[in-house]
Amino acid sequence: MTTKTYSLSQLALQKFKKNFWGVFSLCFVALVGLVSVFAYLFAPDNSQNANQMHVSIHSKPPGFNVKMLTIPSQIKNEQSLFQKVFFGINNTDSEIPISSYSIHNNQLTYTEFASDGLEGDTKTIDASYITQNSASQYIKNVTFYLGTDKYGRDLLSRLLVGARISFFIGFVAVFISLVIGIFMGSVAGYYGGKVDALIMWIINVTWSIPTLLLVIAITLALGKGFWQVFIAVGLTMWVEVARVVRGQLISAKQMQYVTAARALGFNDFRIITKHILPNIMAPVIVICAANFAAAILIESGLSFLGIGAQPPMASWGAMIKDHYNYIILGKPYLAILPGLCIMLLVMAFMLIGNALRDALDVKV
Template sequence: MNTASNSLSQLALQRFKKNFWGVLSFWFIVVCFLIAIFAYALTPDDSENANQMHLPIHSKAPGFEVMMLHLPNQNPSEEKSWFSQLFFGKQFTGTEIPINHYSFTKDELRIVTYNEGEIVGLEKSYNLAETFPKATSAEEIKKKYIQEKTFLLGTDKYGRDLLSRMLIGIRISLSIGFVAVFISLVIGMGLGAIAGYFGGKVDAAIMWLINVTWSIPTLLLVIAITLALGKGFWQVFIAVGLTMWVEVARVTRGQVMSVKEMQYVTAARALGFGNIRIIVKHIIPNILAPIIVISAANFAAAILIESGLSFLGIGAQPPMPSWGAMIKDHYSYIILGKPYLAIIPGLAIMSLVMAFMLIGNALRDALDVKA
């Protein structure tokens, strides 16, 4: 008899595979995680935080093309390792200048900077030997330093490549979701299991803490913790995590109270096992199903909270790319005829949150023992 196929985990996996939206959301999230890990290998602008600015071409529509002159850095600092460049981007390596056209003389490169309409761009000239010391001919300069550049998602109000900022910004959303859920699970499962298992005054004290925390609006509590810890990347992670443990604790407490009188728990006590071992080894593994579902929902909630904090200016700080901060920088463009600058990051947030909610619903159906 094949007992493996009849196990609860196998049955749950089979039910999950039958859920089209759940499987689609799962693979979408996997792709997002891979993009987040290898973001700098995929971005057109692989500078640190994709912060290469081109003010003359700010707020351009998706698909915008322009000729770009790259001026190499004359005083290069110590370069990062290959591994560091792959995961954290390259240091400043030079300046990019959008141009309309260019020409070579014997010793100089003459350009006309990019400009639209009837206004003519500025004329500039660069000494070939001083500006391009590693190039030996005009053809080499043309091939290596002058290129046609396409901005697939356009540029933001500072002229930065919006696609690059979006790809790197996914790191913030996924990282804060992961860290916040981890913190909420550690605190929520710990306090909930203790309250449900021991009961009495311990349960009353923990429930009082849960009710007090629950009564405070989540966003207000996050803002208070963020202001207390200071603005920054990790401070937001901690703040969001410290506000999301309450629901996990309540569910864990209820589940522990329902299973602590089961026969396998009674048998563990009869064998002389300690309370901590019974909770960790016997009770928690049997109540993970609803906690997993809540974690998926909390992941989505953490992404929304981080986006709201970044919109308010107390989330990830510039120049670090964040989808919420992108909406903050460009929401006024909605009425100025360039709504895509705010809609693109908004759609990204909506897609990622919806994926986690759909996978949460699929897990709920797959892990339902009554199904």
């Protein structure tokens, strides 16, 4: 009778599958990742940055419905399909919320929407491009499922597009921290001596500076912008990775398989990359999940302070900044919804980290 043997990776995967919250969080993160990549396909407002403003319908509640008149622009939109799908449509048409309209003798007369029981302006324009049969192409009923923000933009679309920044900053920041942290930790742990002392001094100095203060300093040095924030966050998160890799490598380099590799004449680079690092990656993977969550929180804090993603780019932190005063003005959902998105995504990454820690623990 033969028994099937499993590798350590297969055993860890089986233990991870048994963790309900870990699997659920992984599915949630995958869903957010899908939405962030194809945000403009899901967003009702698929203009660039979901930035179509309608000041007359600002701060409307969820489910708000209004007639929207579209006046075509003479400017041709020469975007490729790739640009439209991943970066949004460069919308040059004019959109005007209206309360009523009529078409007579190729003239369109409409009344602009006005809130609080006020009467909007009535205007007449040439509507030769509109006939009574095709009016529905230019005048549509638009529903804002989560309402509008203080600039009259669709809140749901802004949330979906804003997921892109919060999600991808985790990947970029963790990638940068892994590259720097694994290199610095490996060199310090493997060679020891003065090299270890120098790298540990750099690590301790970097660690002693408050993370947010260091990110602000790097952001100000590199300038405000999308990629600058990604790089700044990544450059502050390598320290913890380096410390863990160094500690693990100091312990692992005394193992017999490392001694055997040296006896076979393998060089230091091969010993570190092919033999030691694959055996010490379990705690690093757990740290990566925590760093994902930390990167999202740091980016949100920077955007809230105004030095993160710059307008009109959608960012959950910036959305909270724009609407936090609405918490006491009777419309708290404008700030609560992006805050809830941040909380759920951070919690999902933390639960994944806990599940990975349990799955990769060989003592359990």
